[in-house]
Amino acid sequence: MERLIGQGRTADVFFHSENKVVKVFHKEFVKLAYEEYNKVKMIESLELSAPYVYELIDIGGKKGVVYEYAQGISMLSMMRKNPFKVAQYAKQLAELHTEIHSKPITGLQSIKESITTTIQNVKIIDEAERKTVIDYLLKLPDDDRLCHYDFHPGNVLLFEGNAKIIDWMTAGFGNPCADISRTSVILRSNVLPPSTSTIEGMLINIFRKIFYRSYINHYLKITKISQEEVEQWLLPVAVARLAEGIKPEIPYLNRIIKRELSKRCLSK
Secondary structure, three states: OOOEEEEOOOEEEEEEEOOEEEEEEOHHHHHHHHHHHHHHHHHHOOOOOOOOEEEEEEEOOEEEEEEEOOOOEEHHHHHHHOHHHHHHHHHHHHHHHHHHHOOEOOOOOEHHHHHHHHHHOOOOOOHHHHHHHHHHHHOOOOOOEEEOOOOOHHHEEEEOOEEEEOOOOOOEEEOHHHHHHHHHHHHHOOOOOOOOOHHHHHHHHHHHHHHHHHHHHHHHHHHOOOHHHHHOOHHHHHHHHHOOOOHHHHHHHHHHHHHHHHHOOOOO
């Protein structure tokens, strides 16, 4: 096995050979390797700013997906180095997201179906509330646009003025507003590392707000979509996010859920 360059919950990434990396899935996630390979090959035909995928291989008794080595530094790391350029990076993120949403696609899972399945498995809220949220979700407008559904600065690599979008495992088709809402929930989360000082926390939150407002305003300006069209997806997206078990985020997500249930007259 070549040098380890990244680790995750479901897979680790290693250098494979010249200009290639291999994403090796842990044995319990072998099914995800097949799903990711097939999904990314399908998305590849859309000619987006994403790394090329070569093949699915057996490696050390596990399954691996071989990708083009995408040189660069994540947009998140670049912002940490250049905090006064956050608005510039935010607009670039919005433009990349617009590019994704310009592509109609079939053959992937519906984002609405994916959210529905996820909500059904959220046990932190009761069954009646889950049903209320799912009934609301099913009435929201659908579409056939490609959605990344985990789109944030950590999943964009920058190199010499070019960008590569990575981690397409959650991609599906649907209404772009669902995808934008998911990104909004991620960007507006106020969870900070435990070691963050009070002053650092204040500065991070200031730049985070600047980034989010620049991103959403630029996206809405480009697409002519309204803020309300995005916000109507916040309730199901926030409930589904609970399933990821990020404990520090739970109070933040619960506030969104409570507000949106009340706002949309769905509270018990």
